[in-house]
Amino acid sequence: MKAKKRTGGERLVRAIGAPLGATQNPFASSLPFHHSPLAHRRRFYHSLFTSHCRLFSTRQSLFASRCRSKEGWVVSKVAIVTGSARGIGKAIATRLARDGYAVVIADILADLAEQTADELRQQGFSALAVPTDVRDEGQVQRMVEEAVKAFGGVDVLVNNAGVIWRASVTETPTDAFDFVLAVNLRAAFLATKHVAPIMRGRGGGVIVNIASIHAFATQAGMAAYAASKTGLVGLTRACALDLGQWNIRVVAVCPGAVDAPMLRNQRMDEAEVAETIRLWSSASPLNTILQPEDVANCVAWVVSDQARMLTGVAILLDAGVATDLRIR
Numbered sequence: 001m002k003a004k005k006r007t008g009g010e011r012l013v014r015a016i017g018a019p020l021g022a023t024q025n026p027f028a029s030s031l032p033f034h035h036s037p038l039a040h041r042r043r044f045y046h047s048l049f050t051s052h053c054r055l056f057s058t059r060q061s062l063f064a065s066r067c068r069s070k071e072g073w074v075v076s077k078v079a080i081v082t083g084s085a086r087g088i089g090k091a092i093a094t095r096l097a098r099d100g101y102a103v104v105i106a107d108i109l110a111d112l113a114e115q116t117a118d119e120l121r122q123q124g125f126s127a128l129a130v131p132t133d134v135r136d137e138g139q140v141q142r143m144v145e146e147a148v149k150a151f152g153g154v155d156v157l158v159n160n161a162g163v164i165w166r167a168s169v170t171e172t173p174t175d176a177f178d179f180v181l182a183v184n185l186r187a188a189f190l191a192t193k194h195v196a197p198i199m200r201g202r203g204g205g206v207i208v209n210i211a212s213i214h215a216f217a218t219q220a221g222m223a224a225y226a227a228s229k230t231g232l233v234g235l236t237r238a239c240a241l242d243l244g245q246w247n248i249r250v251v252a253v254c255p256g257a258v259d260a261p262m263l264r265n266q267r268m269d270e271a272e273v274a275e276t277i278r279l280w281s282s283a284s285p286l287n288t289i290l291q292p293e294d295v296a297n298c299v300a301w302v303v304s305d306q307a308r309m310l311t312g313v314a315i316l317l318d319a320g321v322a323t324d325l326r327i328r
């Protein structure tokens with residue numbers, strides 16, 4: 001059966017989950033259609049209410065792209081965050097939503113992406129889940145198109161989706177190496193390529209690549225991951241040079257260990273997770289590891305006008321771990 005074409009207003013209600021969505025319409029009636037004066041009055045109020053809903057949701061979306069954050073320095077716009085169904089990406093999307101951005105939750109985990117977008121909408125934010133495998137150019141293109149369709153453009157792209165493969169270079173299957181590079185590096189190239197013309201049309205934008213401390217110093221057993229994140233820093237510099245003419249800034253944020261799924265999901269039991277956290281904390285002059293919100297705060301600053309002179313650089317956000325040569 002051919003799907004019913006949605007009006008712009010309906011698409012917005014669906015996209016941003018306006019609190020006054022039609023399904024919650026208190027005037028909706030289960031009674032059959034008839035011509036009583038009461039029914040006329042009810043239909044009148046219903047249509048008044050529905051048009052108000054549409055106007056409200058359109059306004060909410062426009063408002064979302066114009067208001068200012070509590071901090072007073074982020075002009076609110078539209079952001080795509082890849083890999084934002086959970087972990088660091090979710091923290092970044094949540095922070096940007098709080099700063100007034102309409103956010104696109106793009107993740108390969110479709111159900112979790114919808115759940116995250118739903119959580120944000122329930123808090124009154126504008127959020128749209130777009131199931132995306134960032135390795136697939138067609139899906140990346142669709143992700144950008146959906147953002148434009150729902151919110152009118154893209155001002156910020158955060159390339160956060162990432163995977164890790166722990167094995168020494170001789171034990172890393174070639175397919176695994178290709179897989180890690182496809183998600184961590186090639187996907188950032190694809191998203192940048194397709195989003196930059198949209199940003200250009202808006203007069204500029206900011207692209208943030210979530211790299212890693214492993215782009216600066218690494219550990220044994222990290223061949224694929226370190227190569228991908230070092231490549232991402234190189235891509236950041238090259239894109240900053242190519243896109244600066246269109247007022248597009250490109251910055252890499254390189255976290256040290258973060259208490260987020262990637263650290264916990266590496267086939268480690270609880271004791272190993274605790275030991276990993278202890279080791280990374282003890283390597284930090286601050287004796288701690290990062291929380292996802294620490295990365296989100298850094299990204300929020302990078303995309304703000306406060307950082308308008310920042311491009312082509314990699315910010316090492318590692319609680320000081322890489323400062324120590326450990327040679328006494």
Ligand SMILES: NC(=O)c1ccc[n+]([C@@H]2O[C@H](COP(=O)([O-])OP(=O)(O)OC[C@H]3O[C@@H](n4cnc5c(N)ncnc54)[C@H](O)[C@@H]3O)[C@@H](O)[C@H]2O)c1
Pocket residue numbers: 082083084085086087088089106107108109132133134135160161162163183210211212213254255256257258259260261262263
């Ligand atoms: N956790 C850390 O200690 C740490 C440290 C430095 C950098 N990072 C980087 O931060 C980012 C987020 O990591 P995290 O710790 O939140 O882990 P995570 O595993 O929760 O984050 C990865 C997200 O990317 C999504 N993803 C994976 N493959 C995808 C694909 N092909 N298409 C679309 N989405 C895909 C996952 O579903 C997940 O939601 C990664 O790029 C990671 O390399 C993490």
